[in-house]
Amino acid sequence: MNYACINGEFCTTDNAMIGIQDMALQRGYGMFDFFKVMGGKPIFLDDHLDRFWESARLLRLPLSVSRETLTKHIHQLIEMNQWSEAGIRMTLTAGYAPDGYSIHEPNFLMSGQPVQLPETISEKGLRLFSYAHQRQLPLIKSIDYLMAVWIQQEVKNSGADEVLYHQGGWITECPRANIFLVTADGVLVTPGEQVLKGITRKKILEVAEKIVKIETRPVHLDEFKAAREAFITSTTKLITPIAAVDGIAVGTGGPGEISRVLFDEYYKLLPI
Amino acid sequence: MNYACINGEFCTTDNAMIGIQDMALQRGYGMFDFFKVMGGKPIFLDDHLDRFWESARLLRLPLSVSRETLTKHIHQLIEMNQWSEAGIRMTLTAGYAPDGYSIHEPNFLMSGQPVQLPETISEKGLRLFSYAHQRQLPLIKSIDYLMAVWIQQEVKNSGADEVLYHQGGWITECPRANIFLVTADGVLVTPGEQVLKGITRKKILEVAEKIVKIETRPVHLDEFKAAREAFITSTTKLITPIAAVDGIAVGTGGPGEISRVLFDEYYKLLPI
Incomplete structure (x- = not known):
């Protein structure tokens, strides 16, 4: 039995439902x-x-729950589910708007499932497929993955694993991950504008400070050609190397030297 | 009591729920x-x-219901609700994807409520607020209104009624309506690319053919200045005049000559 929480009320995940008038739907x-x-x-x-x-x-959504109450509910959810290694998602919607087109009292959903994190960096890099798209309201972790899910067929057709968004060649992010590369000169670079500020990205930037020169700046697709190594960061993928972008190999195809060091330093931050 | 229909099963709208794992949510x-x-x-x-x-x-969603069955369900829903004048919404989602990130067996929701249509054209025009934004996958009537709902606060702050999207000054559409203007030379123009092909838009273009010269082409924001009249079209707003764009008056501010004729011609298509 798996439990979820809707607007502070716990229920089994099978019974976790929301009215079809909700603004997210x-x-x-x-x-x-x-x-x-x-x-x-x-x-x-x-x-x-x-x-x-x-x-x-x-996103202009009023949050009525306090941080203390939410934290209590999170711990309660973990305990009820007896989760040791898991991932928890908290979703906030614009609720049941009477006119079906405006912000109302939000619905707050919380659910999760067991998730096993990689213990070592993947030796196999991801192949990225670049696509011209800019996420709307990029600083918000919105539920808008319309393009991300839609484009998956092209990603697969091209033999790639994931899409990398760009605008006029200037890269931003993957739909669920931030991106970094190490230049020929050994500088760690990552785009800083029009991207979601990932928590793993933030931690990596913190641990990297003592290890490598960092530049947060616009990054062009062409820079992968000369890059020594590149990787993406996310809560579930941690640091995962990039093998190729649009079929052009990046670095050795596996994890580079900096990637390995940063993976280890990031891991030290985890309570294990 | 109001009834809805989920995946072919009828239920009261109060009980019309969907699992929180649905891909729309x-x-x-x-x-x-x-x-x-x-x-x-x-x-x-x-x-x-x-x-x-x-x-x-x-949108790559497999529809398992046949057109005949769906039509039957629509008539059943109208009868159960004893609707005379109403609006019905059919929603299709990517369903309960096991990985939470791909297209699965869709959920199909149908619900509605009484709607009274205007019987005459509004004498008061709408004030539009222009905003640089392009709807993603614009030919699809997707549920993506993230920007439309978010921007409403700016629209209100500026004293306007609705947003008009443009890219570099080239207008496309309002979030829930298409747009037309009549030039100083008396030509009816409307954008033809990167917009949703509205059903009311289509009907207006059909009835307009015998009445006025039509151009489907890129239209610039600047063209409102010299326009004789302008209006939007939608299923619920039919033809509604535009009074101003970004505070600059359009035509007389109320319905123009062509707008009135088209409203009447459109109305003749309705079974009343």
Whole structure:
């Protein structure tokens, strides 16, 4: 039995339902955050709650739950589900708007499932497929993955694993991950504008400071050609190397030297 | 008591629920169509069903219901609700994807409520607020209204009624309506690319053929300055005049000569 929580009420996930008039279903208006549980404890919860509150503010959704109550509910959910290693998603929608087109009292959904994190960096890099698209309201972790899910068929057809968004060649992010590359000169670069500020991205930038020169700046697709190594970061993928972009090999195809060091340094932050 | 229909099963609208794992809630992946009921009969149903099937195809959602069965369900829903004048919405989502990120067996939701259509053209025009935005996958009537709902606060702050999207000054559409203007030379123009092909737009273009010269082409924001008249079209707003764009008056501010004639000609198509 798996439990979920809707507007502060716990129920089995099978019975976790929402009315079809909800604004997320009717108008795609909602946002979320997702964090890991390790050894029964939420990881980087403060960072995720900070971002959740910031997403809500930017999306103009009033959050009536307090941070204390929510934290209590999170711990309750973990306990009820006896989760040791898991992922928890908190979703906030614009609720049941009487006119079906405006922001009302939000619905707050929380659910999760067991998730096993990689313990070592993947030796096999991901192949990326670049596509011209800019996420709307990119600083908000909105539920808008329309393009991300739609484009998957092209991604597969091209023999790639995931899409990398760009605008006129200037890369931004993958739908569920941030991106970094290490230049021929050994500088770690990552785009800083029009991207979601990932929590893993933030942690990597923190641990990288003592290890490598960092530039947060516009990054062009052409830069992968000369890059020594490249990787993406996300809550579930941690650091995963990039093998190729649009069929052009990046670095050795597997994890580079900096990627390995950053993976290890990031891992040290985890309570294991 | 109001009834809805989920995956072919009828239920009261209060009990019309969907699991929180649905891809529309999780990833904003869904589409819909909306049509009127007049005198207990669905209006332009063939056009709406054609577009619904086309949206599903473009969004890569497999539709398992047949057109015959769906039509039967629509008539059943109208009868159960004893609707004379109403609006019905059919929504199709990517369903309960096991990985939470791909297209699965769709959920199909149908619900509605009484809607009274205007019987004469509004004497008061709408004030539009222009905003640089392009709807993603614009030929699909997707549930993505993230920007449309989000921007409403700016629209209100500016004293306007609705947003008009443009890209570099080239207008496309309002979030729920198409747009037309009549030039100083008396030509009816409307954008033809990167917009949803509205059913009311289509009917207006048909009836306009015998009345006025038509150009379907890129239209610039600057053209409102010299326009004789302008209006939007939608299933619920029919033809509604535009009074101003970004505070600059358009025509007389009320319905122009062509708008009135087209409203009357459109009305003749309705079974009343």
